[in-house]
Amino acid sequence: MAVASVVSMCTLIFVSVMILDGVSERLIRQQAEREAIAWASYIGASIERIEQIATGDAPTSEEREFLERVSKFGDIFRYKLFDPSGHLQVVSDSFTQGNADDLDLGQHNATAARVLATGQPFAEVHDGVDKPDRPEVYAEAYVPIMKDGRIVAISEVYVDETSTSSQIKEDFAIFGIIIAGLTLLVLLVPLWALRLVTIELKKRNFDLNLERARAVQAESAKSAFLANMSHELRTPLNAIQGLSEMMIRGDLGALDHPKYLEYSKDINFSAGHLLKLVNDILDLSKIDAGKFELAESEFDLSHAVSDSLRIARAWANTERLSLSTDVVEGVFRIYADERAIKQILLNLLSNAAKFTPADGEVQVTGHFDPDGNAVVRVSDTGLGIPEKDLKQILEPFSQLRRPPGLQSEGTGLGLSLVKSMVELHGGNVSIQSKLGDGTTVTVVIPAHRLRTGGATK
Numbered sequence: 001m002a003v004a005s006v007v008s009m010c011t012l013i014f015v016s017v018m019i020l021d022g023v024s025e026r027l028i029r030q031q032a033e034r035e036a037i038a039w040a041s042y043i044g045a046s047i048e049r050i051e052q053i054a055t056g057d058a059p060t061s062e063e064r065e066f067l068e069r070v071s072k073f074g075d076i077f078r079y080k081l082f083d084p085s086g087h088l089q090v091v092s093d094s095f096t097q098g099n100a101d102d103l104d105l106g107q108h109n110a111t112a113a114r115v116l117a118t119g120q121p122f123a124e125v126h127d128g129v130d131k132p133d134r135p136e137v138y139a140e141a142y143v144p145i146m147k148d149g150r151i152v153a154i155s156e157v158y159v160d161e162t163s164t165s166s167q168i169k170e171d172f173a174i175f176g177i178i179i180a181g182l183t184l185l186v187l188l189v190p191l192w193a194l195r196l197v198t199i200e201l202k203k204r205n206f207d208l209n210l211e212r213a214r215a216v217q218a219e220s221a222k223s224a225f226l227a228n229m230s231h232e233l234r235t236p237l238n239a240i241q242g243l244s245e246m247m248i249r250g251d252l253g254a255l256d257h258p259k260y261l262e263y264s265k266d267i268n269f270s271a272g273h274l275l276k277l278v279n280d281i282l283d284l285s286k287i288d289a290g291k292f293e294l295a296e297s298e299f300d301l302s303h304a305v306s307d308s309l310r311i312a313r314a315w316a317n318t319e320r321l322s323l324s325t326d327v328v329e330g331v332f333r334i335y336a337d338e339r340a341i342k343q344i345l346l347n348l349l350s351n352a353a354k355f356t357p358a359d360g361e362v363q364v365t366g367h368f369d370p371d372g373n374a375v376v377r378v379s380d381t382g383l384g385i386p387e388k389d390l391k392q393i394l395e396p397f398s399q400l401r402r403p404p405g406l407q408s409e410g411t412g413l414g415l416s417l418v419k420s421m422v423e424l425h426g427g428n429v430s431i432q433s434k435l436g437d438g439t440t441v442t443v444v445i446p447a448h449r450l451r452t453g454g455a456t457k
Contacts, residue, residue: 054153
């Protein structure tokens with residue numbers, strides 16, 4: 001039994017050492033490759049004339065000084081630069097030690113050519129004991145340098161990983177001894193799991209930070225794109241809308257053919273529809289990016305309701321609808337963005353009008369709830385919303401199909417904008433509807449935005 005225990009213990013220690021040695025080797029390789037690739041990328045991004053140097057231009061004194069400093073910094077001990085064809089152009093040894101072989105310059109490098117072909121970085125860890133001028137463990141990384149979507153050079157960097165390797169191996173050796181001893185106390189599994197979890201968490205943390213940086217960069221690119229597109233789209237659309245209105249009014253003379261007038265109205269309507277879509281998308285993007293700023297002021301909510309109803313009555317699809325409100329002057333004074341509140345009301349009135357057949361009713365009502373919040377409701381006697389669609393109706397680009405005879409389809413952004421703008425004010429939106437029995441959209445404006453004794457009304 002004693003012999004079996006000793007054999008089992010020795011086997012356990014041997015297996016533990018083998019496993020830990022394999023894990024340490026993998027970690028050393030991963031650490032070395034990451035560090036080497038990071039340094040190669042940093043050097044490539046730090047030299048503005050990297051493309052010219054890679055194609056044969058001599059480095060300036062400042063560039064040579066930078067490469068000399070980098071080649072002496074930390075664990076870096078050598079740097080090379082290849083042209084886009086995989087030919088060697090620069091070796092840092094010629095700056096620092098003068099022992100670079102000039103015959104190597106201009107020679108083709110198969111690894112650099114492979115990185116050029118794939119567009120992917122390549123790194124490997126070497127054992128340098130057989131080379132007197134190399135560390136015991138070092139990483140060699142080839143990284144493509146990109147400019148304007150093309151590879152302009154290949155950067156190669158050598159990083160000394162001897163101390164890191166020794167430290168990792170030492171840590172794992174100690175850890176292996178501890179695990180082997182604690183196995184008899186049934187603590188091997190928890191400790192090993194804890195170590196693996198720690199390593200995995202560090203790796204995940206690194207990956208998350210990298211993804212966060214990419215997300216920030218993507219958000220900046222999206223904002224720049226939207227800013228440029230807003231100008232490029234709005235300018236011609238405003239011109240199209242203005243000129244088509246002149247043609248419809250006949251400012252420069254009547255249109256000879258009736259079809260021309262019909263086409264001009266179609267052009268004007270389409271331009272207005274597209275312009276509204278562009279504005280809605282930009283507003284949603286600003287809200288999502290946290291860049292939509294409220295221009296807050298104190299005003300009477302009844303004025304915003306009256307203005308919105310006045311605009312709604314001018315719409316073609318409201319000619320045979322009854323539009324009314326019980327929101328009177330002096331009852332609801334609020335501190336908010338008046339333009340945003342009007343847009344909320346207009347979007348709700350537009351939706352109500354689209355889904356309400358002729359001779360129907362659309363009503364705007366207001367009251368205070370027991371908590372002193374202002375509650376504004378826009379109700380209609382229209383078609384209603386199926387229960388299965390109520391959950392996603394507030395999502396962007398979510399639309400309901402309307403029967404023939406009602407107004408054309410919208411963009412599906414109206415209710416989503418309403419929800420976002422109300423939430424920017426600290427309020428909330430809810431929808432109550434029953435198929436065939438109309439719809440009521442409720443907007444709650446929080447009490448802290450009221451400038452009257454709302455809770456008592």
